[in-house]
Amino acid sequence: MTNIIEVSNLTKQYQGNYAIKSLDWRVGGGSIVGLIGPNGAGKTTLLRALLGLTHSEGTLQVMGKDPRTERHQLMQDVAFIADTAVLPRWLRVDQLISYVEGVQPKFDRAKAERFLDQTSVGPKARIGTLSKGMMVQLHLALTLAVDARLLILDEPTLGLDILYRKQFFDQLLNDYFDAERTIVISTHQVEEVQHILTHFVFLKNGEMLMNAPMTALEDRFVEVHALGENAALVNRLRYFGSRHILGGQAFIFDSVPRHELEQYGACHTPAISDLFVAAMAGGVR
Numbered sequence: 001m002t003n004i005i006e007v008s009n010l011t012k013q014y015q016g017n018y019a020i021k022s023l024d025w026r027v028g029g030g031s032i033v034g035l036i037g038p039n040g041a042g043k044t045t046l047l048r049a050l051l052g053l054t055h056s057e058g059t060l061q062v063m064g065k066d067p068r069t070e071r072h073q074l075m076q077d078v079a080f081i082a083d084t085a086v087l088p089r090w091l092r093v094d095q096l097i098s099y100v101e102g103v104q105p106k107f108d109r110a111k112a113e114r115f116l117d118q119t120s121v122g123p124k125a126r127i128g129t130l131s132k133g134m135m136v137q138l139h140l141a142l143t144l145a146v147d148a149r150l151l152i153l154d155e156p157t158l159g160l161d162i163l164y165r166k167q168f169f170d171q172l173l174n175d176y177f178d179a180e181r182t183i184v185i186s187t188h189q190v191e192e193v194q195h196i197l198t199h200f201v202f203l204k205n206g207e208m209l210m211n212a213p214m215t216a217l218e219d220r221f222v223e224v225h226a227l228g229e230n231a232a233l234v235n236r237l238r239y240f241g242s243r244h245i246l247g248g249q250a251f252i253f254d255s256v257p258r259h260e261l262e263q264y265g266a267c268h269t270p271a272i273s274d275l276f277v278a279a280m281a282g283g284v285r
């Protein structure tokens with residue numbers, strides 16, 4: 001599998017503070033990577049660096065090109081969601097579609113219209129009269145209709161209701177994604193996106209705490225629900241994270257065989273959100 005993104009020692013500072021710090025990262029073609037981190041973790045900065053929208057230091061290759069010097073060529077093969085506030089409010093939806101069709105050779109008008117048919121955004125509506133969520137729906141429909149090898153989405157479903165969020169992720173997986181494409185998606189809504197991801201990255205304070213395939217959740221981590229006195233016993237072991245549950249504590253272990261833990265309580269594969277919280281709290285103790 002060829003790498004679509006190759007980053008090494010990538011660093012970005014704002015006024016002496018690190019927004020991203022010495023990142024090493026590879027993304028193989030045909031993957032859907034979730035970039036997950038708390039506010040201020042550096043997600044947007046990293047995505048902007050990949051798009052050549054911000055100055056950064058270190059080695060950076062996106063589809064074999066350096067976005068800082070070859071942005072124009074790179075953008076032929078990349079689609080991304082910028083801030084929806086950039087949509088021209090005075091145009092009608094159909095006029096905007098015609099405009100995008102004129103400037104973006106890889107734009108498929110019929111596809112955009114099909115995506116929009118599933119929303120309440122009408123073709124004759126003036127963009128300025130759309131609600132915030134409808135504006136995002138329009139923006140997503142335009143972006144998904146671009147035949148790009150790399151799709152970069154920064155919090156794409158912010159401001160959308162849960163019904164549309166689910167629909168969007170389904171469309172992304174079923175109508176957009178194929179083995180020729182790669183998607184990098186930053187989000188806070190970990191649970192909603194996890195079923196479409198092939199890989200996840202946890203980012204905190206500009207550093208990568210974890211970068212793993214989704215299969216690692218099942219292969220590497222085990223969560224044991226220790227009730228009553230068992231909780232005290234498990235507390236003495238070397239675990240990755242813990243949280244209180246009714247009548248006891250849930251502990252997440254990294255690379256400990258499940259059969260060694262079953263004596264303490266029921267064992268499960270942890271939810272990615274619980275693993276994320278444990279990683280943010282510092283991981284192994």
Ligand SMILES: Nc1ncnc2c1ncn2[C@@H]1O[C@H](COP(=O)(O)OP(=O)(O)OP(=O)(O)O)[C@@H](O)[C@H]1O
Pocket residue numbers: 014015018019037038039040041042043044045046
């Ligand atoms: N233009 C800027 N000038 C100064 N500091 C900035 C600028 N942009 C980002 N930062 C800082 O860089 C760090 C990373 O910000 P970034 O926006 O990349 O985080 P994020 O993970 O996308 O956060 P959020 O989830 O809140 O959008 C933060 O400390 C932020 O204050």
